[in-house]
Structure formats: C-alpha cells, structure tokens
Amino acid sequence: MSGPGGELVERPHEPVVPQAPVEPRWRRSAAGWIGDVGQVMAGVARYDLPLADGQQLRIRFGEKLDDAGELICENGLIGTPRFQTDLITGAGRRLCWQPEFSYKGFQYLCVEGLDHRPEPGQIVAVPLVQQVRRVVGFDCDVPILNRLVEVMAATVLNNLHHIPTDTPTFEKNGWTGDVLVSMESMSGLFDLRQLFTKWLDDIAATQRPSGQLAVIAPSPGWGYEHGECAPAPEWTCVLPGLLTHLAEVYGDLEPARRHWDCLRRYLEWELSRLRGEGRLPGEEDAAADGLAHSELGDYLSPGYIDGPPPEDSRLSASCFLYRGLCQAADLAERLDDDAERP
Numbered sequence: 001m002s003g004p005g006g007e008l009v010e011r012p013h014e015p016v017v018p019q020a021p022v023e024p025r026w027r028r029s030a031a032g033w034i035g036d037v038g039q040v041m042a043g044v045a046r047y048d049l050p051l052a053d054g055q056q057l058r059i060r061f062g063e064k065l066d067d068a069g070e071l072i073c074e075n076g077l078i079g080t081p082r083f084q085t086d087l088i089t090g091a092g093r094r095l096c097w098q099p100e101f102s103y104k105g106f107q108y109l110c111v112e113g114l115d116h117r118p119e120p121g122q123i124v125a126v127p128l129v130q131q132v133r134r135v136v137g138f139d140c141d142v143p144i145l146n147r148l149v150e151v152m153a154a155t156v157l158n159n160l161h162h163i164p165t166d167t168p169t170f171e172k173n174g175w176t177g178d179v180l181v182s183m184e185s186m187s188g189l190f191d192l193r194q195l196f197t198k199w200l201d202d203i204a205a206t207q208r209p210s211g212q213l214a215v216i217a218p219s220p221g222w223g224y225e226h227g228e229c230a231p232a233p234e235w236t237c238v239l240p241g242l243l244t245h246l247a248e249v250y251g252d253l254e255p256a257r258r259h260w261d262c263l264r265r266y267l268e269w270e271l272s273r274l275r276g277e278g279r280l281p282g283e284e285d286a287a288a289d290g291l292a293h294s295e296l297g298d299y300l301s302p303g304y305i306d307g308p309p310p311e312d313s314r315l316s317a318s319c320f321l322y323r324g325l326c327q328a329a330d331l332a333e334r335l336d337d338d339a340e341r342p
Contacts, residue, residue, distance in 0.1 A: 013194040016161055021046060021124035024109065032112035037125045038106045040167035042158040046098040049092025049122040057113040059123075063169055063236060071110040073144040075170045084169065092202055103128050105158060105168025119257055130160035133191040151308040153189050160192075162200050165219070166331035173216040174202065177235035177296070183245050193250045200255050203239055204262045211269030213239060215296075225280060231315045232296040233270060237324035244327040253338055256331045267328055270321055292317035 012169045024035025049097050051057070052084060060073040061084040073084055073143040084104045088095065089149055111123060138149045164186070179199075199217065206214035206223070213236040214223035224230050243256040256263070273318070274287030297313030304310070 001236065008281050011162075011198075012332065013162070013198045014133075016128050016130050017136075018043075018090040019129050020128040021126050023120060023124055026117050028117075030068070031110050031154060033110070033114060033117060034065075034069070034071060035109045035111070035118070035125075037107055037109075037122065040105060040158060040168075041125065041127045041156070042103055042129075042148065042161065043103050043125055043127040044099045044103055045086065045109060046124050046126050047088065047122070048094070048096050049118070050094045051088070051092075053090060053092035055090035055113065057086075057088040057111060059088070059112070060084060060110045061108070062110075063105060063107050065108060073110070078171055083137060087239075093321075096127060098115045103161065103168070103172075105172075120281075128161065129157055129160070130161060132195060134159075134189065135187075135191050136189055140156065149189075150213060152185065156189055159230070160190075162194070163202060164192075171175065172219060174199065175216055175235065176213075176217065176238040177232065177299070180235065180238040187245070187249050193246065193252065194300075196246060197252070197255050198236070200239075200246075200259055203242075204259050207262055211265035211267075213266050225250050226295060229296055229308050231280065233292050233321045233324070234294055234296060236266065237320045239266055240324040240327040240331070241271075243331055247331065247334060253331075253334060257335055260331075260335070263328055263331075267325060292321045 009220055022037045022041070024037050026033050026035050028034075028291070045059060045061075050340045060071055062071045062073040063253040064072045066072055070261070075083055078091065084106065086099065088097075106125075109123075123136065136139070139146060150284070158168045161172070165172045165177050166175040167299075176282070183192075187196075191273045203213060204216040206217050206219040209226065212224060213233070215230050215232050215235040216223045222228050229235075239259070243259060243263065246255050270292065272289050272294065274288070291314040294313040294317035295308065297308045298316045301311075
C-alpha cells in the first residue's frame, strides 16, 4: 500500500520511554485472571509465555472493578468491541510480544483463555512515560497535601504521550479545553515547554480556511460541527491561552511570533460569528446578539455529569473569548516591544 505522504520531521519534544516492568498481583475471577498493578498507569502489557497453536487470549484493561470484583472495561463514547483489549492467537511456540502502536490506561487487567495463574514474568505491565523534567519538589507536614501533589504529578504523566490527552483510558484525544484549565498546574510540576510548543503546531494544523479551530488537536477532521462538541470558545481559546502561557512562564515569544497569523485568523472568525457571519450548519436562525455561543459551555458542571449544563452557554463562551482577545492584544504588544529591541 502507499505511504501516508507528507514530510517526515524529527520529533521536537522528549520521547516516551518504557519503564521498569511491574508484576501484577493475580487472583481468580469469573472471567479468568485479574491482575492489579497497584495504581493507574498508562502503558501496555508485555507477554512472554507458551501458547498452543490456535489458543486465544483476550486481555482487557481498565481502571476500576465493579461490586463483584470484575473488571470494568467499557466506554459509551467508543463503539468498538476492542476497546482497551489485546487479542492474541498462539502459534504453537513461545510468544514474546508487546503492542507498539497503542497504549492503555489501567490499574487492572483481565486475562481470559489462560488455564493457569500467570507465572512471574509471563504477563507484566510496562509503563510508558514521557521524559519531561520534574521542576518542583513539595514537602510539608500535612500528609494529604503531599499525597495530593504526587497524585497530580502521576495524573499529568499518565496524560502525556506526544500530546496532552484528556484521559489515558478512553479516546486519548488532545482536548484543547482540558489543557486550557490545567496548564498552570501542569507546568508547575514539569517542564512542558517543548511538548506545549510541539502541540501548538498540532492545534494550528487543525485550522480551516475560515479560521476555525477544532476542539481536539490533532484532529482527523472531527471537532468542528454541531454534534462534534463544537463550536466551543472555552476550548479553542487554548491558542491565545497557551501562547501567553509560554511567554509568561518560559519567557518564550517565538511560538507567538510563529503562530500569529493563525491566532489572528482564529479570533477574526470568532468575532465574525458575533455579527452573525461565518455560521455553521444549524446556526442559520441564531441571533447576532454580539455574544459568543458554545456547544459545551461550562461542561460537566456540578450536578450535570453527563455533559453541558442547562444554563445559557453564552456567558462562559463570551468570557473565554474576551480573555483570549485580551491575551492576543497583550501578545501583540510584547511582540512589538521585542521587535524594537536592538
């Protein structure tokens, strides 16, 4: 088959590296054998065991167990029977293998099709960790606060795999709004200058000729239309937010300089929508009231865990857009000042 096309470029950020294998603690379950690796991780399983010709193993991964102690491996947003699942067919010899093009988020794994408890080393968990540098140490005499910082650090690392993701378990997309509200906490723990700079290229690559950005980056062409969680300024205003963050936290104006045209076109598109222009299908009857509109709003607000809240989303959308415009104006001033320096 033909290749993907495009131009191959070197990865501009820290690599994702396998860590020391973790031996699960195994117990019998109704479905087979359940292994517990002790905490949620992002990674894969490594298999090293003999399998008879045609013998099939089904290994499912998940973060939780149900009340009966059985693995929960499901996601209503992804319609596939292979969600977080490895299927292996034996060939009458020893199998030594681990996935190379996918990863899972899990604390538990359930092995079906194996008639004995996995022996040590036969099925191990391999964490995959982005090699970003820890930049802060925290210690106090309140144990829960120390624990909270370490849990947050583990959560950030579980969601860094060449892009910042929303979760290592589900669709693993680069949801822009998730980073917009967490970038300060993330950078407060790790040096993310290279990763954020690279991800800005992914965000810019989603831009349509109209100036619109997708709510996820990278995007396969999803995240623009109604029914695709778009438009949502609370998400796509990550562009001015992240450019400002890099300038303020790392003193780096180069991303703002490089993506200035992308930023200008995006904000012009948002402003055109306030005047009733640039409407998407389904918005023809929307009033040109000078306010921003959003499909997501204050997403998953308290009491509404299934999606957008019932309140009018124009408040949050307009506030985020206003802040994005102020950030762009501030960046423009910084860039002008920087250009005037000898």
